[in-house]
Amino acid sequence: MDIGMIGLGAMGRAMARNLAQAGHTVKAWNRSGGSVEGVTMVPSPAEAFQGDAVLTMLSDDNAIRSVLLEPGVLKHAKPGLVHIVTSTISVAFARELVALHAVQGIDYVSAPVLGRPDVAAAGELNVLAAGAPHALAKISPLFDAISKRVWDMGADAPTANAAKIACNMMIAMSIEAMAEAVALTESNGLARDRFFDVILNTLFGSRSYQVYSANIAANRYEAGFKASLGLKDLRLATEAAEQAGRALPMLDAVHGRMAQTVEAGMGEKDWSAMAAFTIG
Known part of the structure; x- marks a missing residue:
């Protein structure tokens, strides 16, 4: 397939590379330039909208609005194209995007992903996809290249965005739960690593607990x-x-x-750094 890619941060770069390695023709645009092996860089977002599908991995609602909506990029999209937004955006903005794409006659799919850059690089993302069944069927080869599983969230695109936001909310809650547990156990003489050995091998063995307990145990929160x-x-x-x-x-x-974590100047640290405020 002829694929466009908008946004080449750590996640977008990995996705673009995997799409190219799977044999797709990938044309990408990035605000800060750059390059990816096997990917053709194009000078404008509009040129990335001239293929069979385009994936957008921009940071938030405002980034999508400034890069795509305000310049009127959707008006110049190739007929029959499917636009897939893979980043975490608001439910309200997803509803707005559905309406705007319908006006232009473009298929829109919300497909936020679960996974960090290392997971994206391995092509093992979990994709939460929602949109018209015919659009989802058309772009399934793309998801094959970037994910280990696609979770069907239904025909209403914003449902996928609600699910992704809820997942991230639950991860943050797990970080806080571990921090509060450490505050309790450590103050009573139990080392963090010994406590985490218990919970990871009994009650809480999920990836979120494994990844973020390691950060908390080491009191190290690199980005x-x-x-x-x-x-x-x-x-x-x-x-x-x-x-x-x-x-x-x-x-x-x-x-x-x-x-509190961001206000304390730790906005560039891993979000598990918020545990430091609870543990002290």
Whole structure:
């Protein structure tokens, strides 16, 4: 397939490389330039919209709005193209995108991904995909190249965005849960690594607990998924909860803790750095 790619951060680069290695023709645009082996760089986002499909991996709602909507890129898209937004955006903005694409006669799919850059590089992302069945069927070869599994979230695209936001909310909650548990056990003389040995081999052996317990145990929070992006995602979750008229007290707590982390100048650190505020 002839594929466009918008956004070549750590995740986008890995996805573009895997698509090219799978035999697809990939043309990419990136705000800060750069290159990826096997990928042709194009001078404008509009040129990336001239293939069979285009994947967008931009950081947030505002980035998509400034790069694609304000310049009117959708108006110049190739007929029959499928636009796939793989980044974490708000549910409200996803609804707006559905409507805007319908006006232009372009298929739109929300397909946020679960996985860090190392997972993306291995082509083992989990894709939460939602959109028209015919559009999902058309782009399935793309997902084969970047993921180990595609989870069908239904025909209503924003459903996938709600699911992704909820997943990230739960990861933040797991980080806070581990931090509070360490605050309790460490203050009573139990070393972190010994406590984590217990929970990882009994009750909580998921990838989130494995990855972030290692950070907390070592008290080392080198950049992985940035705290600033974690704060953005928790803000999206808070907005979605408010729009749904739901009170989510655990979300309020981790949102506040992540805000403290960023305000303390740790926005570029891994988001598990928020554990430091609980443990002390």
